[in-house]
Amino acid sequence: MKSKATTQYSHNHIISSASPLLREKIKMFVKKNLFLQRKTIACLFTSLALLIVSTNLQAESIWKKRVTLNTNLFNDNRARGIGDIVTVQINESTEITGVEDSSAENKKSHSVNVDTTNFFTKPLGDTSGYLPNFSADTNHSFNGKGAYESNRNISLELTAVVTEILANGNLIIEGNRDVNINGEKYNIKVSGIVRPIDISIDNVIQSSSIANANITLEGKGFLTRAGKRGWWNRIYEAMWPF
Incomplete structure (x- = not known):
């Protein structure tokens, strides 16, 4: 108690003994510190x-609630759960x-000679000179050639x-899209198994990275019909034996 009183007396003595300008500066410094302390305490209580x-x-x-739209640049938006969407490139x-190309050729030649000029003048039992004489030639050949070329991009x-998560963490995906271009309808389907590590940070998977990939493109329309053989050609080729 004595020490505190002595300290207070010393402070007051210093202030009283100082010049008026110095005393004013000391008072302003004390008030400013008190204001900062009160402001700091108020901020702490508010927080x-x-x-x-x-x-x-x-x-x-x-x-x-699961927020699918993340504005944080460091968040990972890659598909990893059932119902998540992934873009397939x-x-x-x-x-x-x-x-x-196949070919076959068969040639046969037969000859039989018959001479009847001396048949009635020769003695009975003489058979020389009128043995049969006959010749025949047959020639069969077959040539077949077929070519097929298909380019698709x-x-x-x-x-x-x-749609499903396997035990090892791989994902099963399925996608379907219908496109109509000038009356030509296309149905595109894709399905397969992907590894989460193959999905890019932009949530895109390449088709070459899909295991057991099943990619189908079916078209319906004039262009599709024009590229197919007619029913008569199909029946003719099915019945043609050669």
Whole structure:
């Protein structure tokens, strides 16, 4: 108690013994420090109140809402659960060429000679000179040639959905899209198994990285019908024996 009183006396003595200008500066410094302390305490109380309110709101939430649109640049938006969407980049090029050439040839030659000029003048029992004389030639040949060539290029993007998660973490995806271009209808389907590690940070998977990939493109319209053989040609080729 004595020490505190002595300290207070010393402070007051220093202030009283100082010049008026110095005393004014000391008072302003003390007031400024008190203001900063009060402001710091008020900020601490405000932050604590906001933290308590946010904690209560989180605790009262019944359903955990999943936000699919993340504005944070460091968040990972790649598909990893059932129902998640992934973009499939299809770049497929197929080229099939087949040539078949077959030939067969069969030649036969037969000859029989018959001479009847001296048949009635020769003695009975003499058979020389009128033995049969006959010749025949046969020639059969077959040549067949067939060629087939097909070139297809597919380049498009298709959105697929994760339908199942395997035990090893791989994802089964399925996607379907209908496109109508000038009356020509196309149905595009894709399905297969993908590894989450093959999905890019932009949530895109290449078709070449899909295991057991099943990619189908079916068209209906004038162009599709023009590229197919008619029913008469199909029946003719089925019945033609050669």
